[in-house]
Amino acid sequence: MERNLTELTDEELILEFQSNGTEKAFEILVQRFKNPLTNYVYRFLGDYDSCVDVVQEAFVKVYRYKDNYSSLAKFSTWIYTIAGNLARTEYQRKKRRNFFSISSFGEEEKTYDIPDNSYRPDVEADMNMKSEIIQKALLKVRDSYREAVILRDVQEMSYEEIAEIMQIEVGTVKSRINRGRAELKKYLKDIYYE
């Protein structure tokens, strides 16, 4: 039985979980999507703790609202949409909190980069200086552009999938990706134009 479930596609697993309430199918989906989703949300938020919370919240929503899934769509686009919406909400919440806690003290228009002090040995071990700079540059890019760039260049999704996840046209996805890359290059000029 277990062997059969692991061989099933994402869509078949969620249908099995929908129709029969098989929790093993849900667990297999969690195993398949926990790391890509964590990577995606971490690149978007830049904070590991809140990233894990967001991914877990996304899986809780899948568990609770499994009946809302339509078999016409891909499961990956559905769960990425849920995680993306939650990540955007969390980012806005963090932004407001940082605005009221720091910007009110100093100059009016200047914003501060909040250093990520969370020490993660498994992440820090693989991170070199360059990747750290790229991550900081990514966080400076506008939200909508950043999401499109991460999904395309980090997660390596197709334009059609990104369009479905972000619920926009493919042309809009392409333009957002280009603008996001241009912004990113501007912030990383010290690395690429030396």
Added chain:
Amino acid sequence: MNNEEETNKKLLDDLKNLPKVNAPKNFETELWRKINSSEKEIKESIWDKIFSPGKIAPAAVAVVSAVIIFFVVDVNSEEMEDPLNIEPRLREDLIVYEMNDDISVQNEIKTEIKKKDDESIIKSTTRESNQNKISSEIKSEEIKDESRKELDKKITDDELSAAELKLDTNVSTETRSLGGTVSPAIITTNSSEINKSNLNFMQRNLTVEEKVEVQQLKMKVETQKSAKTDENRTNPTQK
């Protein structure tokens, strides 16, 4: 242009080769804990929170107190709604009527109506006063005539009663004993004979000599009267 393409390639390669961030090891256990807690919250929120004894008791007390207050306030409100104490409702329709019409014209009409009423009242009062005067004059004349007649009757009755004094057997002993000029009225035993004139207790009882003198004077007056009437009959043209 080549530099631009190179930088783009470098950027894309760097983004692809970014270290993959994985979920923590206790991800699944934390996830199941959250799922179970969320399920419990849903179940508790529907029934357990509503029917928990900690909330039913104060809710019941609140409902009972509300019902009691409602009835108490309702009874008081009935007492308070005494129609004698309530101010009369403002008649807006009347106010609008007065506001719309010309008030000065209305006042003029009212004064004219008052004048007419006053005149009619005055006329009626004058008529009534004239009628009253006439009637009072007539009445006064009638009263005078009656008083005259009564005086004549009295005099004749007195004469008759004086003549009958000797013959009356029912005269009380008290009247006899008084004797003088003033004596109480004659008390008659028969109730049907009681008259208004008999009730006069201050009648004068004349002596025989006085009576004789009175009769003589009367005779003289009658003779003079008869002489005058004869003269008037014989010489009517002299007047």
